[in-house]
Amino acid sequence: MSNKVLMKGNEVIAEAAIRAGCKCYFGYPITPQTEVLAYMANNIRKRGGEFVQAESELAAINMVYGAAGTGVRVMTSSSSPGISLMSEGISYLAASELPCVIVDVVRCGPGLGGIQPAQSDYNQVTKGLGHGDFNIPVYTPDSVQELGELVYESFDIADKYRTPVMVMIDGMLGQIMEPIEFSEKNKKENIDKSWCANGLGNRNHHNIINSLYLNTNKLEELNNRLQSRYKLIKENEARGKVYNYKENCDLILVAYGTTARICKTVIDEGELLGINLALIRPISIWPYPENLIEDTIINTKFGYLSVEMSCGQMVYDIERIVGKRKPVNFYGRSGGVVPTPEEILGKVKEIIGGNL
Incomplete structure (x- = not known):
């Protein structure tokens, strides 16, 4: 007996995230990804998570920063110009080594453009997602089934490398409905969260989440650590x-x-x-x-x-x-x-x- 259900791509993004253990979602409505926001608003609290519709994309990405710093699984989503507004915050997330998932449902541009599908965010997400020397993994599924699988897995990749991870689709894939069978993969347990800022607890020091380094040697040390991590991602996560x-x-x-x-x-x-x-x-x-x-x-x-x-x-x-x-x-x-x-x-x- 098949366990497939017929769902819209945008709704699959939200459902897969909840199944992956996403506990916080922050976002702002923009076509053609607003159904992600709507599905989260209707479902995540019923399943032990929290939802906030932020006042802007800038607010949403900084809420992601705060939640990610506590070690919980967190996601946001937007579309093209909204991702542009988030770029400063994404650079902060990368510099602070904070895992999270970001979804870009691409609309056409430049400028406000239109609400039709496009792939014109390619350069933005692979080469210009924010200031400084950093990259983040970006996955581009071609079906609703693969979309659900990659959103689910992106949370594991984010935790493994302590990095933001992006799933990018065009607006058409966000809007179409296709059958999907959700994976019953077990969420990874015993993930190291010893770095997170969740109070003193049993530790003898406070963890501080930060992306500001006034000492040049310390900042170069961070850059070298990030570049070593990106080398591992290139070796293991190219698909x-x-x-x-x-x-x-x-x-x-x-x-x-x-x-x-x-x-x-x-x-x-x-x-x-x-x-x-x-x-x-x-x-x-x-x-x-x-x-x-x-x-x-x-x-x-x-x-x-x-x-x-x-x-x-x-x-x-x-x-x-x-x-x-x-x-x-x-x-x-x-x-x-x-x-x-x-x-x-x-x-x-x-x-x-x-x-x-």
């Missing part, structure tokens, strides 16, 4: 999947999230025309699954095609790995326009040219 990869690929598509789903249709349609396409789907965009690109370079005739709902923000990461060994092409739509299989296949034909 991705390869679809339809076989010998003599004409072209390899690279796409994540909803766009990766569209690319699978492109691969099927290309096969009917005798075009041999494969797909690399990054599941983490930081750290980027570099090995999946590196391992396929020798087996792609015309290189790679980055397919995005943005203006080519992921192209740099692919080019950084490929270098001059193979071409890296781009096809994307922006402003909330979703690329169609026919459009992408048209770009494939353009790249391959008369070699069909």
